Amino acid sequence: MLRAHAGFRALLLGALLWRLAAAGNLELPTAVNVTWSSINFKTILQWQPKPSGYFYTVEIHGQTSDTQKKCILTTETECDVTDALRNVKETYTAHILSVQSAGMDNFEEPPFASSEKFTPYNQTILGKPEIQNYTQKDSKLNIVFQDPLTPYMFLNGSFQSIRDIFKHDLEYKLYYWKDQSSGKKEATTKSNTFEISVDNTNNYCFYIEATIPSRRENRTGQESMVFCTSVGRTILDEYGAEVFIIIAVIAIAVITLAIVLSVILCKRKKAKAAREKEPLNGI
Structure with a gap:
């Protein structure tokens, strides 16, 4: 009889604690201004405000993949979720959970804020191409450049480039103009080189940007550094x-x-x- 009574009291106490924990979680503030920031598939989730007396835990929900938890019990307001988005063509939603301690979210789902949907393949920003070499000889301007790298690796440990992911969807645009002139011309390539016919009596300046023509948004990427040739440059041209x-x-x-x-x-x-x-x- 005493054991049954003790068991009933323990059950009653557990139910009371469960209600208190659930009520405490419901009173916690939820995150606001949840945004995705992604360049070359390195993706950071950001939100506000800074927590006081509670923590955040990030859950990444894919349409077909399992839910993944990142930045568990963090007091920060950003989280690197790159590893959770390896299937770059999947569409993801992030939940920013507000929790008080390691055990309280086991009683009931804590309050959370949801992000907008994010598809890395369609929405990550294309980074700056790196110009490796350029020459202007006679009437030809030749430019060699390198694809931006991503955080994802091959099995051999080398980093994948954006070309390895986008393949034939990836193009590059070259913008070039006569030095000290404002009139721009452009050219397009699917390779890592440009060969342009130019006036051999003038120097030229140029920059390159990656582009995904099939996209609806973020079609063009960040601009590379601007370079200028110096063939046949006189003091008057220079200064x-x-x-x-x-x-x-x-x-x-x-x-x-x-x-x-x-x-x-x-x-x-x-x-x-x-x-x-x-x-x-x-x-």
Whole structure:
């Protein structure tokens, strides 16, 4: 009888604790402003506010994949979820759970905020291509560049590039123009090289960006650094007409000063020679 009574009290106490835990979880604030930030498939989930007296746990839900937990019991407001999005063509939703301790979310699902849907293949931003080499010879401008790398690896440990993932969907655009001119031309390639016909009497500047024409959003990526060729560049091309004029004015001033000084010295010598030829007074 005593054992049954003790068991009933334990059951009653457990139910009471369960209700208190559930009530405590419902009072916890939920995250707001949940956003995805992804470049070359490295994906960071961000939200607000900074927690006080509770923690966050991130759950990644795919349409066909199992739910994955990331950044468990964190006090941060961002989480690197790259590893949970390896199936880049899947569409994911993130839940930012608000929890008080390691055990409380076992009683009942804690309050959470949901992100917008995210498909890495369609939405990650394409990073900057790296220009490896460029030459301008005669009437040809040749450019060699490298695909941006992703955080994902092959079995041999080397990193996959965006080309390894996008394959034939990936293109690159080249924008080029005559140095000190504003008129741009463009060209497209599916390889890692450009060969462009140019005017061999002019230098050219250019940059490259990756593009996925099949996308509805984020079609074009980040721009590479701007480079300029220097074939046949003169001082006037390099520094501009204004600096050339300043140099000419300075040169004329120096020559004029030299002439004036020469004239003054010459007059002084003549005056000294005339004084030496005059007879001495009293002789």
